[in-house]
Amino acid sequence: xxxxxxxxxxxxxxxxxxxxxxxxxxxxxxxxxxxxxxxxxxxxxxxxxxxxxxxxxxxxxxxxxxxxxxxxxxxxxxxxxxxxxxxxxxxxxxxxxxxxxxxxxxxxxxxxxxxxxxxxxxxxxxxxxxxxxxxxxxxxxxxxxxxxxxxxxxxxxxxxxxxxxxxxxxxxxxxxxxxxxxxxxxxxxxxxxxxxxxxxxxxxxxxxxxxxxxxxxxxxxxxxxxxxxxxxxxxxxxxxxxxxxxxxxxxxxxxxxxxxxxxxxxxxxxxxxxxxxxxxxxxxxxxxxxxxxxxxxxxxxxxxxxxxxxxxxxxxxxxxxxxxxxxxxxxxxxxxxxxxxxxxxxxxxxxxxxxxxxxxxxxxxxxxxxxxxxxxxxxxxxxxxxxxxxxxxxxxxxxxxxxxxxxxxxxxxxxxxxxxxxxxxxxxxxxxxxxxxxxxxxxxxxxxxxxxxxxxxxxxxxxxx
Numbered sequence: 001x002x003x004x005x006x007x008x009x010x011x012x013x014x015x016x017x018x019x020x021x022x023x024x025x026x027x028x029x030x031x032x033x034x035x036x037x038x039x040x041x042x043x044x045x046x047x048x049x050x051x052x053x054x055x056x057x058x059x060x061x062x063x064x065x066x067x068x069x070x071x072x073x074x075x076x077x078x079x080x081x082x083x084x085x086x087x088x089x090x091x092x093x094x095x096x097x098x099x100x101x102x103x104x105x106x107x108x109x110x111x112x113x114x115x116x117x118x119x120x121x122x123x124x125x126x127x128x129x130x131x132x133x134x135x136x137x138x139x140x141x142x143x144x145x146x147x148x149x150x151x152x153x154x155x156x157x158x159x160x161x162x163x164x165x166x167x168x169x170x171x172x173x174x175x176x177x178x179x180x181x182x183x184x185x186x187x188x189x190x191x192x193x194x195x196x197x198x199x200x201x202x203x204x205x206x207x208x209x210x211x212x213x214x215x216x217x218x219x220x221x222x223x224x225x226x227x228x229x230x231x232x233x234x235x236x237x238x239x240x241x242x243x244x245x246x247x248x249x250x251x252x253x254x255x256x257x258x259x260x261x262x263x264x265x266x267x268x269x270x271x272x273x274x275x276x277x278x279x280x281x282x283x284x285x286x287x288x289x290x291x292x293x294x295x296x297x298x299x300x301x302x303x304x305x306x307x308x309x310x311x312x313x314x315x316x317x318x319x320x321x322x323x324x325x326x327x328x329x330x331x332x333x334x335x336x337x338x339x340x341x342x343x344x345x346x347x348x349x350x351x352x353x354x355x356x357x358x359x360x361x362x363x364x365x366x367x368x369x370x371x372x373x374x375x376x377x378x379x380x381x382x383x384x385x386x387x388x389x390x391x392x393x394x395x396x397x398x399x400x401x402x403x404x405x406x407x408x409x410x411x412x413x414x415x416x417x418x419x420x421x422x423x424x425x426x427x428x429x430x431x432x433x434x435x436x437x438x439x440x441x442x443x444x445x446x447x448x449x450x451x452x453x454x455x456x457x458x459x460x461x462x463x464x465x
Contacts, residue, residue: 004036
């Protein structure tokens with residue numbers, strides 16, 4: 001069996017988006033499943049739009065996702081000599097030819113075809129044929145190089161996702177493979193790269209389906225092996241339309257910025273258009289062991305932000321408190337918050353993780369333990385009443401000597417509300433507001449225990465006096 005070799009070949013014209021990340025993940029997982037190689041290739045021939053910053057953004061995204069490559073990154077702009085060498089070989093073999101059709105002639109041809117409601121296409125006027133006499137090449141027109149596409153029959157392949165796809169060769173005109181300045185075109189570079197790199201499986205978005213018959217024909221003309229193709233359907237946003245910038249976080253690194261764990265993102269991407277029975281939660285290793293092309297759906301996958309948030313919370317809750325604290329700490333430090341000025345960070349994250357679905361919302365929740373907070377006038381007016389003030393003062397006296405653990409603090413709260421003839425919320429809610437500036441917290445006794453006796457006394461006396 002031919003060794004499995006897959007590739008991810010992004011164009012560096014922007015960040016690594018979610019669609020590209022899923023393609024990379026599937027290509028990487030397929031190679032890992034079969035003990036093959038995963039190649040990273042940067043298709044940077046669009047010189048006007050490609051930037052070093054975009055290249056770095058792609059590399060950063062791949063690194064964050066943990067999709068390590070076995071070979072590369074290869075840059076197409078560094079392979080120009082190889083492309084020109086193959087073009088010359090094709091010219092010599094008669095599978096490519098020089099075309100001297102001017103821009104004006106092509107425009108006129110297009111207008112004529114459109115007027116006849118015909119599909120615009122090159123008419124082969126410079127294509128060499130048996131018995132055909134070509135005119136003398138004009139001296140003032142630098143030629144392009146066109147591929148001599150087969151005239152009859154079909155080009156077909158068994159797509160690993162979409163099933164059999166075929167195109168009539170009559171629908172494909174003679175593709176330009178080198179521009180007038182000698183630079184090769186995208187479809188040609190891809191073919192030579194896949195050939196030279198021995199790519200066995202091309203897993204990519206279905207926006208490339210129309211490129212595939214052209215690439216297969218060129219590969220056949222070169223006598224090269226034809227890879228297996230798997231074209232992934234598009235990803236739709238929450239609203240059912242094609243995922244785009246307007247849907248918010250579509251850059252992989254933006255998910256890092258917003259506090260998502262890479263394990264959750266990998267798990268979620270794996271389920272975007274692929275399934276293993278009813279399994280929703282699985283490790284990276286399980287995904288590698290399970291992944292195949294047979295269970296990729298041919299229909300569009302829909303992004304569900306709520307599902308991703310649920311999955312992220314699952315992975316956060318599964319982390320040891322020490323690891324979770326280590327991930328939250330730099331996010332607090334970025335806000336200029338010193339976590340030394342407050343309770344043990346591990347205890348704080350452990351207390352609030354059930355209420356948080358990202359690292360950022362967890363940081364938001366525990367921030368009040370490490371900074372001076374002043375409850376809003378609105379919350380105070382809503383929860384701090386004249387009937388609760390005596391109870392709070394009584395409670396403050398009691399905590400000076402109470403055993404400092406949640407059960408004892410809870411008992412003191414119950415004792416205090418009973419003494420003052422109040423219901424629990426009449427004491428618990430103002431305590432939450434006074435101590436954290438929040439109306440919603442975990443169990444108030446656990447929160448009080450976390451803050452610490454001295455700080456609780458300080459906060460209560462400061463607010464009540």
